[in-house]
Amino acid sequence: MLTWVIASPALITGFAVSLMLLRRxxxxxxxxxxxxxxxxxxxxxxxxxQALTAGPAAxxxxxxxxxxxxxxxxxxxxxxxxxVAGSSIxxxxxVAYTGAAALAALSERPELFGRAMxxxxxxxxxxxxxxxxxxILIQRx
Numbered sequence: 001m002l003t004w005v006i007a008s009p010a011l012i013t014g015f016a017v018s019l020m021l022l023r024r025x026x027x028x029x030x031x032x033x034x035x036x037x038x039x040x041x042x043x044x045x046x047x048x049x050q051a052l053t054a055g056p057a058a059x060x061x062x063x064x065x066x067x068x069x070x071x072x073x074x075x076x077x078x079x080x081x082x083x084v085a086g087s088s089i090x091x092x093x094x095v096a097y098t099g100a101a102a103l104a105a106l107s108e109r110p111e112l113f114g115r116a117m118x119x120x121x122x123x124x125x126x127x128x129x130x131x132x133x134x135x136i137l138i139q140r141x
Contacts, residue, residue: 007047014040073141080134080141087130094123 014036021033102116 007043011040011044011047014043076137076141080137083130083133083137087127087133091124091127091130094126095120098123 018036021029098120105112
């Protein structure tokens with residue numbers, strides 16, 4: 001399985017390059033297309049042979065590792081990282097749009113400052129929700 005995880009980005013990149021070459025016209029583009037496809041097929045066959053000839057994987061059980069081992073909580077920590085990253089990116093996008101709209105509204109009617117800041121604050125709340133989820137996940141790890 002680890003072989004597929006390591007080789008997948010290279011295979012996907014080779015496929016994308018071959019698609020870009022296929023869109024171009026000309027003799028050189030067709031030759032490069034077939035060359036890239038040959039390399040991708042050979043790499044896929046090497047990965048397939050590597051995966052099929054590998055011995056059985058030895059998995060460590062959770063009971064043998066113990067509840068306090070460092071490898072037992074990786075999924076919760078990964079979930080916390082994804083929650084923080086996703087909510088921060090979402091909040092950044094939301095604040096960008098609402099902040100621009102708030103500045104446009106404030107340039108015409110300055111008395112809308114309080115309402116505009118409430119809307120921008122609501123958009124920033126998305127990041128706070130992600131932090132709360134991350135704290136909960138880290139406590140359970």
